[in-house]
Amino acid sequence: MGEFKVHRVRFFNYVPPGIRCVAYNNQSNRLAVSRTDGTVEIYNLSANYFQEKFFPGHESRATEALCWAEGQRLFSAGLNGEILEYDLQALNVKYALDAFGGPIWSMTASPSGSQLLVSKRLLVGCEDGSVKLFQITPDNIQFERNFDRQKSSAVRKMIVDRQYMGVSKRKCIVWGVAFLSDGTIISVDSAGKVQFWDSATGTLVKSHLISNADVQSIAVADQEDSFVVGTAEGTIFHFQLVSVTSNSSEKQWVRTKPFQHHTHDVRAVAHSPTALISGGTDTHLVIRPLMEKVEVKNYDAALRKITFPHRCLISCSKKKQLLLFQFAHHLELWRLGSTVATGKNGDTLPLSKNADHLLHLKTKGPENIICSCISPCGSWIAYSTVSRVFLYRLNYERDNINLKRVSKMPAFLRSALQIMFSEDSKKLFVASNQGSLHIFQLLEGSFKHLHTFQPQSGTVEAMCLLAVSPDGNWLAASGTSAGVHVYNVKHLKLHCTVPAYNFPVTALAIAPITNNLVIAHSDQQVFEYSIPEKQYTEWSRNIQKQGFHHLWLQRDTPITHISFHPKRPMHILLHDAYMFCIIDKSLPLPNDKTLLYNPLPPTNESDVFRRRTAHAFKISKIYKPLLFMDLLDERTLVAVERPLDDIIAQLPPPIKKKKFGT
Amino acid sequence: MVQLRPRASRTPASAEAMVDEGQPASEEAEHGLLLGQPSSGAAAEPLEDEDGEDELDDEAPEELTFASAQAEAREEERRVRETVRRDKTLLKEKRKRREELFIEQKKRKLLPDSLLEQLTAAPHTDIKKSPGKLKEVNLQKKNEECEKGSDSKKVKVQKVQSASQKSYLALRLKDQDLRDSRQQAAKAFIHNSLYGPGTNRTTVNKFLSLDNKRLPVKKAAAQFLNHAWGIQKKQNAKRFKRRWMFRKMKTNKSK
Numbered sequence: 001m002g003e004f005k006v007h008r009v010r011f012f013n014y015v016p017p018g019i020r021c022v023a024y025n026n027q028s029n030r031l032a033v034s035r036t037d038g039t040v041e042i043y044n045l046s047a048n049y050f051q052e053k054f055f056p057g058h059e060s061r062a063t064e065a066l067c068w069a070e071g072q073r074l075f076s077a078g079l080n081g082e083i084l085e086y087d088l089q090a091l092n093v094k095y096a097l098d099a100f101g102g103p104i105w106s107m108t109a110s111p112s113g114s115q116l117l118v119s120k121r122l123l124v125g126c127e128d129g130s131v132k133l134f135q136i137t138p139d140n141i142q143f144e145r146n147f148d149r150q151k152s153s154a155v156r157k158m159i160v161d162r163q164y165m166g167v168s169k170r171k172c173i174v175w176g177v178a179f180l181s182d183g184t185i186i187s188v189d190s191a192g193k194v195q196f197w198d199s200a201t202g203t204l205v206k207s208h209l210i211s212n213a214d215v216q217s218i219a220v221a222d223q224e225d226s227f228v229v230g231t232a233e234g235t236i237f238h239f240q241l242v243s244v245t246s247n248s249s250e251k252q253w254v255r256t257k258p259f260q261h262h263t264h265d266v267r268a269v270a271h272s273p274t275a276l277i278s279g280g281t282d283t284h285l286v287i288r289p290l291m292e293k294v295e296v297k298n299y300d301a302a303l304r305k306i307t308f309p310h311r312c313l314i315s316c317s318k319k320k321q322l323l324l325f326q327f328a329h330h331l332e333l334w335r336l337g338s339t340v341a342t343g344k345n346g347d348t349l350p351l352s353k354n355a356d357h358l359l360h361l362k363t364k365g366p367e368n369i370i371c372s373c374i375s376p377c378g379s380w381i382a383y384s385t386v387s388r389v390f391l392y393r394l395n396y397e398r399d400n401i402n403l404k405r406v407s408k409m410p411a412f413l414r415s416a417l418q419i420m421f422s423e424d425s426k427k428l429f430v431a432s433n434q435g436s437l438h439i440f441q442l443l444e445g446s447f448k449h450l451h452t453f454q455p456q457s458g459t460v461e462a463m464c465l466l467a468v469s470p471d472g473n474w475l476a477a478s479g480t481s482a483g484v485h486v487y488n489v490k491h492l493k494l495h496c497t498v499p500a501y502n503f504p505v506t507a508l509a510i511a512p513i514t515n516n517l518v519i520a521h522s523d524q525q526v527f528e529y530s531i532p533e534k535q536y537t538e539w540s541r542n543i544q545k546q547g548f549h550h551l552w553l554q555r556d557t558p559i560t561h562i563s564f565h566p567k568r569p570m571h572i573l574l575h576d577a578y579m580f581c582i583i584d585k586s587l588p589l590p591n592d593k594t595l596l597y598n599p600l601p602p603t604n605e606s607d608v609f610r611r612r613t614a615h616a617f618k619i620s621k622i623y624k625p626l627l628f629m630d631l632l633d634e635r636t637l638v639a640v641e642r643p644l645d646d647i648i649a650q651l652p653p654p655i656k657k658k659k660f661g662t
Numbered sequence: 663m664v665q666l667r668p669r670a671s672r673t674p675a676s677a678e679a680m681v682d683e684g685q686p687a688s689e690e691a692e693h694g695l696l697l698g699q700p701s702s703g704a705a706a707e708p709l710e711d712e713d714g715e716d717e718l719d720d721e722a723p724e725e726l727t728f729a730s731a732q733a734e735a736r737e738e739e740r741r742v743r744e745t746v747r748r749d750k751t752l753l754k755e756k757r758k759r760r761e762e763l764f765i766e767q768k769k770r771k772l773l774p775d776s777l778l779e780q781l782t783a784a785p786h787t788d789i790k791k792s793p794g795k796l797k798e799v800n801l802q803k804k805n806e807e808c809e810k811g812s813d814s815k816k817v818k819v820q821k822v823q824s825a826s827q828k829s830y831l832a833l834r835l836k837d838q839d840l841r842d843s844r845q846q847a848a849k850a851f852i853h854n855s856l857y858g859p860g861t862n863r864t865t866v867n868k869f870l871s872l873d874n875k876r877l878p879v880k881k882a883a884a885q886f887l888n889h890a891w892g893i894q895k896k897q898n899a900k901r902f903k904r905r906w907m908f909r910k911m912k913t914n915k916s917k
Contacts, residue, residue: 103848105848190855214856265856649885654864654866654869655863659875662872
């Protein structure tokens with residue numbers, strides 16, 4: 001493999017925003033997660049829990065409720081009083097409708113197929129105490145009726161927050177309410193109680209004190225035989241309806257299982273048919289499959305904790321050794337430090353020149369940054385928000401840096417899902433959310449529009465990932481469902497399409513000399529497709545025949561970045577959050593019986609032993625958790641790590657836990 | 663869609679979920695959302711190669727009748743024709759819309775005439791008075807805007823006397839959105855109920871150090887060093903050191 005000097009970077013101060021709402025869609029097995037900065041992410045739970053889509057946040061949006069309605073439509077409502085519908089195909093906000101009731105505290109949709117309601121409806125609970133009913137038409141929603149306070153009848157399932165009930169030292173706030181079809185109302189409040197009420201008589205049936213802190217969220221399963229609540233201490237409790245004795249038909253609600261997977265408040269829970277999903281201020285998304293509901297007990301039934309982003313937030317300029325970090329509202333440009341010392345394997349070399357924070361670029365306006373990129377030569381920076389794309393030219397004079405904005409962006413370029421520069425930094429490729437790909441030529445102070453690849457009519461698909469070949473001839477773009485399209489940049493036409501695979505693409509890259517397209521999918525499969533020959537390579541077919549090692553397929557986190565060695569076409573470097581791997585295509589492939597993770601054996605082992613255990617996948621787990629890893633030049637690697645402790649150190653205060661002896 | 667060979671992998675799905683070998687997948691899957699059963703991770707071989715692999719399968723190869731293959735070929739043809747037709751109509755529509763847009767733009771350029779008249783007719787002295795009244799509000803808004811980093815734009819306010827003796831204020835809605843007082847109150851309510859007085863909160867440092875305190879060999883707190891202490895002092899010291907060294911070099915040279 002060779003020896004590398006590794007720049008270990010820990011100054012990327014990435015703190016993900018906390019999770020505020022979670023909504024599970026049973027039909028498509030997808031999870032919508034809304035965060036405190038307004039970002040909404042869609043996770044595909046059947047595609048190995050991969051985040052396949054996201055909608056960037058907005059400063060004025062403070063989402064309080066998220067729900068799926070009528071199958072595949074996603075609505076959210078927040079404290080700014082607006083109801084937003086999200087367009088899942090074009091990946092933007094379809095429209096925002098003001099409910100004219102002040103801040104909206106909660107929202108729910110009528111379950112489809114109910115006999116009471118003919119067309120689908122959306123209920124919204126507002127600040128002024130009224131509950132508004134909206135009718136969902138195929139294109140948008142229409143206001144229908146206004147229920148005054150305390151007069152809600154014939155409502156199947158209603159979840160309403162914020163009532164004042166019972167006065168003790170502090171006002172007790174009811175954080176969540178669930179209404180079951182047999183007339184029971186379950187309420188969770190800030191005193192730590194879960195209370196069951198009878199809606200017919202209006203009396204309290206049962207009260208469970210489960211925690212000292214607030215109980216902040218509740219979610220009921222579809223069959224209404226179990227529900228889950230989340231507390232501010234980070235514990236979630238599972239309640240189930242069990243029969244009193246083994247043969248009796250009388251059932252009662254019993255608290256069955258506690259789970260402690262979070263350190264901070266659990267502000268959102270969801271109940272899918274087989275799993276409990278929770279998310280909160282500590283930014284993890286935890287999916288806990290329930291053992292009794294899971295049919296096959298294999299690795300799928302394990303706990304899943306999603307902490308790190310499933311896309312790359314860092315871009316690198318190899319020539320100038322610069323890293324561009326993308327935050328929600330600003331970009332940071334750093335130059336890596338350098339060292340003159342040398343050492344042997346495993347040494348830490350002292351820095352002769354520290355890493356330099358060159359630029360802190362704030363974005364104008366309240367919108368979040370969707371994507372950003374720096375050109376390989378380091379002189380151009382481009383980033384995009386929902387409404388505009390920004391392009392900057394950088395000039396380096398000795399130690400200073402000079403930034404100039406390129407004004408007059410074309411009008412058709414509204415929002416880009418992915419931006420990429422060509423290897424010679426002369427061309428800019430922009431994938432817009434309408435499905436079209438734009439190519440611009442970069443001149444000294446401005447740019448010129450070269451060509452636009454339109455999507456095939458009939459599909460509006462947002463292109464999420466781009467890859468450019470180092471020689472500048474080929475451009476690969478992957479969307480959310482169709483295969484990967486490869487375009488010929490010199491002749492400006494579509495060259496071929498890699499056949500579609502039913503798992504989404506997580507990373508894409510084109511190798512330097514051979515022009516092989518390497519695609520990584522969310523189920524941990526890696527394909528290699530030869531672009532000039534328009535077919536899968538020999539190596540790719542071999543590994544598909546043999547299958548990947550079972551430990552490789554059981555990894556939790558998706559591969560987010562692939563890169564190559566400029567002089568060694570047989571090596572592929574890829575990484576996910578907890579390991580990085582160099583695949584050497586010239587070595588034999590491991591089968592299920594060999595040890596996948598075999599660090600270099602000590603040199604006094606015989607050559608024969610080494611040859612027998614050597615296989616193509618060289619995995620290293622030294623640097624974790626990895627956010628980004630790339631090859632800067634032939635002997636240098638850069639690894640951007642983000643230790644979990646550093647994230648936790650910047651979170652809001654948790655509930656105090658009193659432990660004996662402290 | 664490429665047909666993928668069923669593989670023994672982490673999801674040993676039931677037999678029904680395994681993808682059928684012989685029939686190409688339904689075309690809808692390409693265009694719509696691909697939902698549903700993750701087919702177990704598999705080989706992606708172009709369809710030509712499949713004959714070679716058949717001997718390895720245990721099940722007999724599927725019989726594909728001519729009728730169904732013909733139906734699919736017809737389906738494919740129809741779809742291609744659809745696409746071409748759709749392309750043409752879209753292009754036509756685009757052209758039509760552009761024409762309409764040009765006409766529309768010409769009309770839309772000016773505000774409704776009545777409002778324009780009133781705005782120009784309004785006495786100019788009012789413009790000086792009204793910003794004075796809203797000065798405090800403006801200043802606050804401007805401060806908030808500066809903090810957010812956007813350009814400070816003055817709120818254009820003009821008092822307009824209309825025929826019915828009511829006076830209207832023309833305000834930019836964009837500036838009102840972000841500072842909605844009700845939204846602020848709601849956010850403050852949530853913050854107070856979660857983190858305000860009476861809640862039992864502790865700092866992250868204390869929370870993470872609980873474990874350190876209970877270890878058999880006690881360790882220091884998680885954030886033992888306070889890097890934010892005395893930042894100004896440290897900066898001053900650095901600057902002083904640099905200046906002192908410079909002076910020292912100068913005196914050494916002059917000697």
